[in-house]
Structures are given as C-alpha cells and as structure tokens.
Amino acid sequence: MFEIRPTAYGGRGCFATCEIARGTRVHCAPTPFTAVIFRDFRKEVCGYCFAYDLGRAWKIRLRGTEIAGLWFCSEGCRERWVNEEDPSGELVPVLELIEQTVALARRKLQSSKAGEYDEDFVTEDFSFEDDAIEKLWEQVDGLLTSNSVTANPLRNPILKNRILALEDIEYDSARLIAVAIVRLFLETYTGSTPPWFTWSGFAGLESHEKDLINRLPALLESHIRVYIFLKAVMPKKFQAFVTSGNVRAVLGRESANAFGIWQLPLTTESECLGSSIFPSASYFNHSCDPNVMKTRTGRQMHFTTSRFVKKGEELCISYGMMLTMAAKARQDLLQEQWYFKCGCGRCTIELATAA
Ligand SMILES: [Zn+2]
Ligand SMILES: [Zn+2]
Known part of the structure; x- marks a missing residue:
C-alpha cells in the first residue's frame, strides 16, 4: 500500500x-521495540495494555519478583506480557535489578549526603565543538575500564555518587535502554527476531543526539550517569552490549522518534504516561x-x-x-x-x- x-x-x-x-x-x-512507563505513573499504568484509570493503582504484579517496576490491570495482561514481551525470561531479572538498585540508592540517599559529587565530566568551560563529545565518552569508557564496575559499584566512590544522583527521568531512560539491550542480546544469541524487534531496524532511525545536547547541554552529564548506572547494574552476560555506543544509540533515537504513551481517550488534558519507540x-x-x-x-x-x-x-x-x-x-x-x-x-x- x-x-x-x-x-x-x-x-x-x-x-x-x-x-x-x-x-x-x-x-x-x-508492540514497541522498547517502552517505559514514567516512574510517577508506573503503579497506575498497566505494564501490558497501558490502561490508566485516573490514578487508581493496579494490584497485579509479576509472579516471583519483588518489584520489577511492573503493575498490571488484569491477570490476562500479566500473562500476555510474560508470553509476548519476555518469553525467554531474560528481561525480568534485569528490570528487577534496576528497581532494587533504585530502591537501595534512594534509601542511602535519605540517610546520607551521598549523591552530591563535584567532579562533573562536563565542566563549565566544556566546548561542544568538533569531537569533544566523542572524546568525553572515551574518557568515561576509560574510567569504567579502570574501575571494575561489576564489583559492587555502590562501594566505588567515583561511580557510587553518580548512581545515587540519578533522577527519576534517568531511571526511566535506563529502563528504556535496558529493554533494548536485552532485545539486542536475544537477537544476537537466539536469532529470535520478529520484524518489529530488530536492533538494525531501530539503529537505522536517525539519531538526534547532537541536536538534543546542543539544545540542552546538561543532558550530556545525565546521559553519562545513565550509562554508568547500566554498566553497574546489568548482569555480566549483557555487558558486551552495554557499550557507550549502544546507550547513545537509544538516547539519540528516543529524543525525536519516541511516541508518547498518552492517557486515553486523547484530549488536550491527557497525561503523558510514558515513552515508546x-x-x-x-x-x-x-x-x-x-x-x-x-x-x-x-x-x-x-x-x-x-x-x-x-x-x-x-x-x-x-x-x-x-x-x-x-x-x-x-x-x-x-x-x-x-x-x-x-x-x-x-x-x-x-x-x-x-x-
Ligand atoms: Zn492491561
Ligand atoms: Zn507544517
């Protein structure tokens, strides 16, 4: 057609x-290649069908997890999510780890002054010209290589405070990226690729990373925090895919290609509940x-x-x-x-x- x-x-x-x-x-x-319900709404929006009932919290949770950050409007939606969105069972433990780390970080933050750090990557005189952004990401990768991230990052002072400083919107980005990375992992190792799940189809979209950072320079530091967080929490088997290139690929494509998950029926008063690609x-x-x-x-x-x-x-x-x-x-x-x-x-x- x-x-x-x-x-x-x-x-x-x-x-x-x-x-x-x-x-x-x-x-x-x-179904989206990747999607996230914004943290403020996650209990009120069904993880499968995105139903939202004016702020009423849904009660049904995934079996065998403590949090995972997913709530469902019905048993049927939960089963459909498990069967269609995570048939391999690889995604749930990743989401669970993200949520556990968030909860732990928030508790630590309440009991200390952690979360403040003074050595930003993006200093005041940082120039966004030429290959400065590329060089900065190389510097971040260098730091992660020399700081063995997989060994409890919350004990590593350089990484810990960056992880504790994550804001809600950055956790949301981390979830969005984590789903995409699990898709890429499965695509690489199992070849299971329904047409809407291919990384290459996704990576073929235009990236607006440069436009985004030029408009909102503070996002660069934020993107780096999200990357460090994912590097720290994603299980070992996914680490080969948790690269600055892949994380930037998702962040750069999300900015102009995402569809907002809007409250239905759609009116000018509708809330934007999440983001999907x-x-x-x-x-x-x-x-x-x-x-x-x-x-x-x-x-x-x-x-x-x-x-x-x-x-x-x-x-x-x-x-x-x-x-x-x-x-x-x-x-x-x-x-x-x-x-x-x-x-x-x-x-x-x-x-x-x-x-
Ligand atoms: Zn539902
Ligand atoms: Zn026009």
Missing part, C-alpha cells in the same frame, strides 16, 4: 503505491495537514488514512497536538522538539499569508 523511500526534502518517508480510500488502516505496529512507524513524517491519523489501542499503534490519498502522495501524521496552533508556534515547536523546519503545504501557505 505504501513504500519507504527518500523524500525530496531529506530523509525517508512513506509514499502511497496506489490510491488509498479514507479510513484505511495503512500500518499497525504491534516503534521503529516501523518512525518513517511517517510530519505534516500540519496530515492524511494519516495515529491511534493507540493497548500496546499497538494504528495508522489510518483520514482522507482519500492519491497514488504517490506522501503519508504523513502529526507529531504532536499542534494542529490548532498558529503556523509560527507550530514551526517553533517542531524545531525545538523534532529538530526540523516544517515545510508542509499548510505551513508554506500560512507563513506566506502571515508575512
């Missing part, structure tokens, strides 16, 4: 290979006059035409809730969050009229 090919304005996009009637489902992404859906470009609507049903993302589409026309979605905004405001938002200047037909006309 559509093909992915280069666009005239850069990058790739989805183009109709035939006429498509209004209301046709052109794509269904069955659907590589197969990331080729839909943005238009302020989109011809495709994205809707979430449980873990699935559906893409449906909202009007008749001509053969050869590009299929576009709207990246955020911005269609009622003025052209200038949309342009600013897209530049800030998605790093591009929107050149859609609607923007072209509205900006020309405004000028």
